[in-house]
Amino acid sequence: MLNLRSGAGLVLIAEDDASTRDAVDAMLEELGITDVVTAQNGEQALKVLEERQFGTLLLDLMMPKIDGYKILKELRKVNYNRPDRVIVMSAHAQPAELDGLMALGADIFMPKPFTMTDLEGVLVK
Numbered sequence: 001m002l003n004l005r006s007g008a009g010l011v012l013i014a015e016d017d018a019s020t021r022d023a024v025d026a027m028l029e030e031l032g033i034t035d036v037v038t039a040q041n042g043e044q045a046l047k048v049l050e051e052r053q054f055g056t057l058l059l060d061l062m063m064p065k066i067d068g069y070k071i072l073k074e075l076r077k078v079n080y081n082r083p084d085r086v087i088v089m090s091a092h093a094q095p096a097e098l099d100g101l102m103a104l105g106a107d108i109f110m111p112k113p114f115t116m117t118d119l120e121g122v123l124v125k
Contacts, residue, residue: 009055013038014045016063027116042066049080057083061090072104087122
């Protein structure tokens with residue numbers, strides 16, 4: 001079982017691609033993390049973030065309705081429960097964007113595709 005840092009309990013996966021969402025959920029389960037909520041788009045993610053506190057948000061940047069960039073901006077507002085840690089997952093972000101993502105509130109960037117070992121590595125940071 002993975003020993004997450006304190007407060008990392010409930011995980012939100014915000015990912016529009018069903019196969020990626022399912023794969024990440026399966027990786028988390030394999031790592032012993034079963035307290036997981038999923039959102040299929042940014043709109044769903046923001047709704048859930050209004051209602052619950054999460055330890056970790058695994059956030060895709062390219063989603064329909066509301067993208068990951070907008071979610072990072074919205075998390076700065078008072079009406080959202082900001083997760084303890086935001087891990088951005090993307091196959092499209094360029095290295096030049098990383099500083100901007102961190103300035104928006106991302107804690108860690110994880111390029112897609114990634115392995116379970118990669119995911120475990122960012123979860124224990």
